[in-house]
Amino acid sequence: MTVILAAQHVCKQVDDHGRSLLQDINLTAQAGEFLSVIGPSGSGKTTLLQCLSGLQSVTTGQVELFGKPLTHLTASQQSQLRRTELSFIFQSYNLLPALSVLDNIALPLRLTHQAVERQKIEAQLAALQFHADLKQLPAQLSGGEQQKVAIVRALMTQAKLIFADEPTGALDSVSRELIFSRLRHLAAQGVGIVMVTHDIELAAQTDRAVVLRDGQLVAEYQTPNEATLLAALHEKAVLTNA
Numbered sequence: 403m404t405v406i407l408a409a410q411h412v413c414k415q416v417d418d419h420g421r422s423l424l425q426d427i428n429l430t431a432q433a434g435e436f437l438s439v440i441g442p443s444g445s446g447k448t449t450l451l452q453c454l455s456g457l458q459s460v461t462t463g464q465v466e467l468f469g470k471p472l473t474h475l476t477a478s479q480q481s482q483l484r485r486t487e488l489s490f491i492f493q494s495y496n497l498l499p500a501l502s503v504l505d506n507i508a509l510p511l512r513l514t515h516q517a518v519e520r521q522k523i524e525a526q527l528a529a530l531q532f533h534a535d536l537k538q539l540p541a542q543l544s545g546g547e548q549q550k551v552a553i554v555r556a557l558m559t560q561a562k563l564i565f566a567d568e569p570t571g572a573l574d575s576v577s578r579e580l581i582f583s584r585l586r587h588l589a590a591q592g593v594g595i596v597m598v599t600h601d602i603e604l605a606a607q608t609d610r611a612v613v614l615r616d617g618q619l620v621a622e623y624q625t626p627n628e629a630t631l632l633a634a635l636h637e638k639a640v641l642t643n644a
């Protein structure tokens with residue numbers, strides 16, 4: 403088993419008021435593991451994903467990616483690592499408004515000097531039942547279509563670790579299943595997946611689920627099931643390893 407992500411005692415405070423967004427987070431992920439993060443709105447899930455990937459700095463504690471502590475890397479080494487090894491599906495999609503669908507998807511490929519194969523991009527979009535024109539701008543797309551573009555953009559590169567923040571939030575049930583099985587397939591090929599979701603049914607199909615509440619990991623379930631996760635979300639769960 404290869405640990406590709408390890409967070410130790412991670413705390414995140416917001417500078418101005420010293421408010422604590424994350425408290426003493428300890429979390430690891432293995433290559434090929436599909437991990438889900440659930441928790442109420444505002445519990446710190448997006449902040450956690452951003453701290454784990456180095457997009458936000460931690461206040462105290464340490465994050466290691468592929469065995470390297472992020473603090474040992476320069477800013478440019480960190481962004482190189484993010485470009486080559488990591489992929490992100492952002493909750494707010496983060497599509498560049500001035501770029502077409504095609505150019506948005508091609509951007510990470512261009513940044514890593516990889517070939518942009520239009521046919522491959524079209525096939526990936528079609529597989530998610532996206533049928534809009536590739537020349538369109540993000541603002542011309544529906545929320546679900548934007549989310550599909552963000553997903554295809556994230557999945558075009560050969561990332562070894564994918565951070566997905568509510569990747570199915572704006573999608574219909576068919577697209578949701580398609581995305582989930584795509585992520586499942588990538589995990590089977592050795593890619594690590596850390597997925598934030600409000601969708602308990604999906605979280606119950608991941609390898610491990612962790613529950614975040616008020617910035618703290620309050621429970622962790624290996625091969626979770628829906629009933630346990632629902633109870634953990636609605637009750638005052640204590641740290642368990644069921």
Ligand SMILES: Nc1ncnc2c1ncn2[C@@H]1O[C@H](COP(=O)(O)OP(=O)(O)OP(=O)(O)O)[C@@H](O)[C@H]1O
Nearest residue numbers: 416421423441442443444445446447448449450493
């Ligand atoms: N830079 C910041 N400065 C101050 N407060 C912040 C900052 N970033 C996030 N917060 C606050 O931290 C809390 C956690 O935010 P976060 O976006 O991580 O929650 P979340 O669990 O992803 O919520 P949601 O399910 O709604 O996406 C929220 O109360 C948010 O307002």
Ligand SMILES: [Mg+2]
Nearest residue numbers: 447448449493
């Ligand atoms: Mg969020």
